[in-house]
Amino acid sequence: MxxxxxxxxxxxxxxxxxxxxxxxxxxxxxxxxxxxxxCNGDATLCCAKPKEHKELSQSGGLLCGGAAYICQHFYDSAPSGCYGTMTYITRAVATILECVPKQGELDCSIS
Structure with a gap:
């Protein structure tokens, strides 16, 4: 989308x-x-830690049980809102795609 x-x-x-x-x-x-x-959110209990403090389960997976090394709290977050998955997907698209202008203003209101 x-x-x-x-x-x-x-x-x-x-x-x-x-x-x-x-x-x-x-x-x-x-x-x-x-x-x-x-913001000291719920994911700080499992995945949101500095690299030197990251922990894995005994089987090598994430402590939260998230699949494919994606935090379970990310999967469970609402799709919309400032902490919603669509907000993060949009930010990732803007970060990764080379065709999106890196400077200047871009109308990008997410609702």
Whole structure:
């Protein structure tokens, strides 16, 4: 949906080459975890920790049980709102896609 909106609103003439969806989701998760550290959110109990303090379960997975090294709290967050998954996916798209302008103003209200 986010990629469709980038195209629909003519943010860029082309999305560029291959879009690595897994990379987008991992980037969104990383942005989510950064925000969780900053606001002392629930994910600080499992995944939102500095690298030197990260813990894994005995089987090598995340403590929260999240799949594919994505925090369970990210999966469980509401889709909309300032801490919603769509917000983080949108931020990840803006971070990863080279076609999105890095400077200047971009109308990007998320509701």
């Amino acid at each position: 986010v990629l469709t909106l980038v195209s629909e609103y003519n943010v860029a003439t082309s999305l560029g080459g291959i879009i690595q969806i897994e990379q987008l989701v991992h980037t969104a998760n990383a942005l989510f975890l950064e925000d969780q550290i900053n």
